[in-house]
Amino acid sequence: MKIQGSTALVTGANRGLGRAFVGALRAAGCAKIYAAARRPADVVEDGFIAPVRLDITQADEVAAAAARCTDVNLLINNAGVARFRPALGAPSIDDARVEMETNYFGTLAMCRAFAPVLKRNGGGAS
Numbered sequence: 001m002k003i004q005g006s007t008a009l010v011t012g013a014n015r016g017l018g019r020a021f022v023g024a025l026r027a028a029g030c031a032k033i034y035a036a037a038r039r040p041a042d043v044v045e046d047g048f049i050a051p052v053r054l055d056i057t058q059a060d061e062v063a064a065a066a067a068r069c070t071d072v073n074l075l076i077n078n079a080g081v082a083r084f085r086p087a088l089g090a091p092s093i094d095d096a097r098v099e100m101e102t103n104y105f106g107t108l109a110m111c112r113a114f115a116p117v118l119k120r121n122g123g124g125a126s
Helices: 016-027 059-068 094-120
Strands: 007-010 032-037 049-053 074-076
Touching: 007 016, 016 032, 016 074, 049 059, 059 094, 074 094
Parallel strands: 007 032, 007 074, 032 049
Antiparallel strands: none
C-alpha cells in the first residue's frame, strides 16, 4: 500500500495506537487524514487532520462517515474495546456483547461501508 499522497481514515484515532497511527501516517507523507473518534473534540484539528465523529457500533454514524469521507483510499480499522472479563465468570454477558459489537460487527460495518469508497479510489488490498 502506498502511503505517501494517500487519504486515510483511522478509527479510534483519539488516543493510544490510533493516535500513533495518525502520527506515523503523517510522517510517511499521507496527504490527508480523517481521525475518527467517538469524541472528535479529543482530536487535534490542524488543517491536515480532520476529526470525524464516529462510533463504529452505530450504523448511522458509519454511513455518515462513508458519505463524508469519499476520498479515502486507506482505511485503518483501529477502534476496539477490551473489557478483560472472564467469559464464564462475569456476572453477565454485557461486556462480551460490547466487545463483539465493537471489535467484530463495528469493524465489519466499516469494511462494508468503505469497500466501495476504497474501490472507487484505487485503494484497499485484496
